[in-house]
Amino acid sequence: MNWPSFGRRWLSCTARNLKAFEKVVTPEEAVSGIEKDITLLCGGFGLSGVPDTLIDALKSRTQVTGITAVSNNAGTANSGLSKLLETGQIRKMIASYIGGNKVFESLYLTGKLELELTPQGTLAERCRAGGAGIPAFYVPAGVGTWVETGELPVRYGDSGQIVEFSKPKEVRQFDGRRYIMERAIFGDVAFIKAYKVDSMGNCYFRMAARNFNNAFGRAAKYTVVEAENIVEPGEIDPADVHLPGIYVDRIIQSTAEKKIEIVTVSDGRNKNDxxxxxxxxxxxxxxxxxxxxxxxxxxxxxxxxxxxxxxxxxxxxxxxxxxxxxxxxxxxxxxxxxxxxxxxxxxxxxxxxxxxxxxxxxxxxxxxxxxxxxxxxxxxxxxxxxxxxxxxxxxxxxxxxxxxxxxxxxxxxxxxxxxxxxxxxxxxxxxxxxxxxxxxxxxxxxxxxxxxxxxxxxxxxxxxxxxxxxxxxxxxxxxxxxxxxxxxxxxxxxxxxxxxxxxxx
Incomplete structure (x- = not known):
């Protein structure tokens, strides 16, 4: 066989067949098959790297209810998962932080929302493990706290009384230290945001906007990427691919405004001032x-x-x-x-x-x-x-x-x-x-x-x-x-x- 000739034919065939891997759709098409009672992993930290265009698209599908949403937090009013909390589409949150989100807090304390509080690092690792096919693991975070003993309030009644607590965790000792067993999370759907993605789904995250997006993108049956820039295959250097396209099912163009939760600037003074x-x-x-x-x-x-x-x-x-x-x-x-x-x-x-x-x-x-x-x-x-x-x-x-x-x-x-x-x-x-x-x-x-x-x-x-x-x-x-x-x-x-x-x- 003439190897150089074969190589040229293979490259030509490969270039043509890249179209079979193209995953770019509209936001409406990306969410059209999503059903109720799903587990949704949603990337972002604060307002950084939050897939707001996808959240808006899912918000319009009001029949998609009973969602268990997994995210570090739920954003703020009119941004992030707060939009789905306001419409009542989320039944349960798995998160590490309520913070100053009044919608989140109010729904939780009045019994309209369940909450599985999880230490932030454990949350990230639960999803990383889910994407890696690891069903459970042991961590030291939470040992000797309500996380271990099962005293975290999961659900309140409408009059403010606690009606359900978390379950105690299994504990084992390794090398003289106590560790909690945590179960992995593998979602039905993941919404993540990238700065740049090629049409095959290879993702590049910009600076601190990578946060949970990388792990969450690997940990679902159906992953949709919202990207600020959609480019052709080859335009992202393979060494700069943070999330390979094998994990990505659909891609949409991001149209949501990028927001900053807390603008803090230097006044130009040095430390001695x-x-x-x-x-x-x-x-x-x-x-x-x-x-x-x-x-x-x-x-x-x-x-x-x-x-x-x-x-x-x-x-x-x-x-x-x-x-x-x-x-x-x-x-x-x-x-x-x-x-x-x-x-x-x-x-x-x-x-x-x-x-x-x-x-x-x-x-x-x-x-x-x-x-x-x-x-x-x-x-x-x-x-x-x-x-x-x-x-x-x-x-x-x-x-x-x-x-x-x-x-x-x-x-x-x-x-x-x-x-x-x-x-x-x-x-x-x-x-x-x-x-x-x-x-x-x-x-x-x-x-x-x-x-x-x-x-x-x-x-x-x-x-x-x-x-x-x-x-x-x-x-x-x-x-x-x-x-x-x-x-x-x-x-x-x-x-x-x-x-x-x-x-x-």
């Missing part, structure tokens, strides 16, 4: 906040990878000393997180875990949520810093729910689930707004993780925490006595022989 000294009023909220942030900045160690919670933790790197260099990770898929953008440079595909606009530093990288939490779960993140409602004397952390108010745990349970490898630093006021202690013998609020906190930084004092020995007071704010600290802590503690004044310079 920001709160150089706490306000004169020692007890003002601004002064307390400044002390905590400045003291927290001393926790970073040169060369570390760190993950920061929303609020005060995100401000702490502004006060890093010049000889300390760190790499920040955001669990929605960014390593090498940079500062807020300058006005006009905001990008809807570049947000942090708090849904704020950000930038990425040179040497940074993007990846899916499933890989982000693999980094966290395996202990590649050296430190996580986050806020708290309560901490116990042995390091139990409560920061995701209050009695009668459940917003969701997001990624917090994942972040504190490996304290032997990831240092957990808590920043908070020593007492709450009513003057009640936040450091207790035992947490009253639902736990985020047991015996996970290693250091507590407050406005008046700093404590080290040992899971067996308890609390040690190591620093106090200037002018604060040990007796005053004792009056504001509802747990016993030792005083370090090297007790010092908090360093906020």
């Amino acid at each position: 920001i709160s150089t000294t706490p306000p004169a009023d020692f007890n003002s909220s601004e002064a307390r906040r400044a002390r905590i942030i400045r003291r927290a900045s001393k926790e970073f160690r040169d060369g570390e990878f760190a993950n920061l919670g929303i609020g005060m933790p995100t401000l702490a790197p502004s006060f890093l000393s010049d000889d300390v260099h760190i790499v920040l990770q955001s669990e929605n898929g960014i390593l090498g997180l940079g500062p807020y953008p300058v006005p006009g440079a905001e990008d809807p595909d570049l947000i942090n875990a708090g849904k704020e606009t950000v930038t990425v530093n040179a040497g940074g990288s993007f990846f899916g949520s499933e890989e982000s939490f693999a980094m966290i779960r395996s202990g590649r993140i050296n430190m996580t810093m986050l806020g708290a409602m309560q901490v116990s004397q042995f390091g139990d952390l409560a920061n995701w729910a209050l009695p009668g108010m459940v917003k969701g745990m997001g990624g917090a349970m994942d972040l504190v689930a490996n304290p032997s490898k990831t240092r957990v630093v808590v920043v908070m006021d020593l007492v709450d707004k009513k003057g009640r202690p936040k450091i207790l013998e035992s947490c009253v609020f639902p736990l985020t993780g047991p015996k996970c906190v290693s250091r507590i930084i407050t406005d008046l004092a700093v404590f080290d925490v040992d899971p067996a020995l308890g609390l040690t007071l190591i620093e106090v704010a200037e002018g604060i006595s040990v007796d005053e600290i004792k009056s504001k802590v509802q747990a016993s503690f030792k005083v370090s022989p090297h007790l010092s004044t908090m360093n906020i310079d």
Whole structure:
């Protein structure tokens, strides 16, 4: 056989036959065969990478009801899955976070919507496993919490009483550690959004918009991609294909407006211009906040990878000393997180875990949520810093729910689930707004993780925490006595022989 001649004929045949793999249809055609009572996986994080064009198309098919929707959250009013919540097409949500979505919260608390709360990393891994043909797996996130014990409210009655709780999880020990068994999720339908897709279904996701889209696209019987740009085969470099076309059944052109949930910009000031000294009023909220942030900045160690919670933790790197260099990770898929953008440079595909606009530093990288939490779960993140409602004397952390108010745990349970490898630093006021202690013998609020906190930084004092020995007071704010600290802590503690004044310079 003449191989060069055969090769030319094969290439010609292949080019012609590519049309057999073309999957581009209208939104109406893409959803026309979808029936009720499906499990729908919907990509996106906040408003980034949300397939709104597909959601709008499904919204018009009002006969498609009884949906179990799987997504990190449900967007906001008039965006994301909130549209299907408003029409009553969703019966149940599997999510990690309610957040400030009032529609979601109201339907849940009045018994019109079931909710299976799942730690964010576990949610991503459940879908990754489903797409990989793995029926179940074990994770540390949620051990010792309502996730394990089956105390999460699944369904409320119309008068506000809880009528159904989650089921307890199977627990096993591996190498001396306890793990929860989680079942994989494999959906009937997946809606995902890509920046670019070729007509064979090969997808390229832009920056942090990859989030859950990558894993969800692999984990359904029928996957539809909404793309901003539809191109011919070969126009995406094979090395840039994040989701191969084998997983994709249909493609539509995205027409929905790209939105930003929280526009946050830099004011152009350098770190030395920001709160150089706490306000004169020692007890003002601004002064307390400044002390905590400045003291927290001393926790970073040169060369570390760190993950920061929303609020005060995100401000702490502004006060890093010049000889300390760190790499920040955001669990929605960014390593090498940079500062807020300058006005006009905001990008809807570049947000942090708090849904704020950000930038990425040179040497940074993007990846899916499933890989982000693999980094966290395996202990590649050296430190996580986050806020708290309560901490116990042995390091139990409560920061995701209050009695009668459940917003969701997001990624917090994942972040504190490996304290032997990831240092957990808590920043908070020593007492709450009513003057009640936040450091207790035992947490009253639902736990985020047991015996996970290693250091507590407050406005008046700093404590080290040992899971067996308890609390040690190591620093106090200037002018604060040990007796005053004792009056504001509802747990016993030792005083370090090297007790010092908090360093906020």
